[in-house]
Amino acid sequence: MADAATAPLLTERLLLRPFHDDAGDRDAYAALCADAEVMRYIGMGETLTREQSSAQLTRFVEHWTQHGYGLRAIVERGGGDGTPGGDGTVVGFVGVMRAGQPGVRAGDVEIGWRLARDRWGRGYATEGARAVRDHAFAQLRLARLVAFVRPGNAGSMRVMDKLGMRLEKEGLCNYGRPMRIYALDNPLASATDRGAAR
Ligand SMILES: CC(C)(COP(=O)(O)OP(=O)(O)OC[C@H]1O[C@@H](n2cnc3c(N)ncnc32)[C@H](O)[C@@H]1OP(=O)(O)O)[C@@H](O)C(=O)NCCC(=O)NCCS
Numbered sequence: 001m002a003d004a005a006t007a008p009l010l011t012e013r014l015l016l017r018p019f020h021d022d023a024g025d026r027d028a029y030a031a032l033c034a035d036a037e038v039m040r041y042i043g044m045g046e047t048l049t050r051e052q053s054s055a056q057l058t059r060f061v062e063h064w065t066q067h068g069y070g071l072r073a074i075v076e077r078g079g080g081d082g083t084p085g086g087d088g089t090v091v092g093f094v095g096v097m098r099a100g101q102p103g104v105r106a107g108d109v110e111i112g113w114r115l116a117r118d119r120w121g122r123g124y125a126t127e128g129a130r131a132v133r134d135h136a137f138a139q140l141r142l143a144r145l146v147a148f149v150r151p152g153n154a155g156s157m158r159v160m161d162k163l164g165m166r167l168e169k170e171g172l173c174n175y176g177r178p179m180r181i182y183a184l185d186n187p188l189a190s191a192t193d194r195g196a197a198r
Pocket of ligand 1: 039113115121
């Protein structure tokens with residue numbers, strides 16, 4: 001999977017790579033989804049069993065195969081010399097996926113993020129999401145990005161603000177809970193391109 005679309009994205013502190021279909025990524029994703037604080041505003045607000053998180057990871061990997069983009073595991077870079085390093089531990093994800101919530105336009109793509117609790121407050125979500133946004137617009141040439149958030153999730157809404165996303169509408173999510181949809185048009189695409197993509 002080492003073509004341009006699946007190559008890791010590098011930021012100052014992070015390496016963002018496609019999820020792997022292996023035990024290491026399944027363990028890391030299971031740990032992330034087993035933390036009640038992390039899952040508070042996701043789905044029904046419940047933690048996931050290993051079986052549930054593993055089934056989701058399978059779908060993430062399939063999404064990459066089907067669309068050529070998807071969610072990226074976040075790995076901290078080591079060394080401080082600009083080379084990828086660290087111990088390779090996955091500390092969360094950030095990436096883009098076909099949107100599966102009500103109230104979006106056909107073909108809309110969602111940007112999303114989730115971090116291990118001991119990595120919160122370091123600016124990682126913003127740093128990773130900016131790299132993913134820029135790649136989605138410049139390389140994937142997506143017409144626009146949307147993001148979904150539950151109204152109480154102040155941290156996630158702040159990340160959306162910092163990406164330049166704006167509140168588009170409020171409604172209910174797949175689980176019947178209040179949800180806000182934020183959106184951002186690709187500034188590199190003309191209005192005609194965006195219209196054609198709808
Ligand atoms: C939401 C989440 C990804 C934020 O990650 P993070 O790396 O801590 O975010 P950042 O450090 O980049 O912070 C971005 C901004 O949000 C603010 N912020 C972060 N958490 C916040 C909180 N709980 N309440 C208010 N503001 C918060 C930061 O102060 C920062 O704003 P600033 O630059 O003006 O100071 C992280 O809390 C998380 O993984 N939550 C659980 C999963 C989740 O809810 N995912 C999103 C679903 S929509």
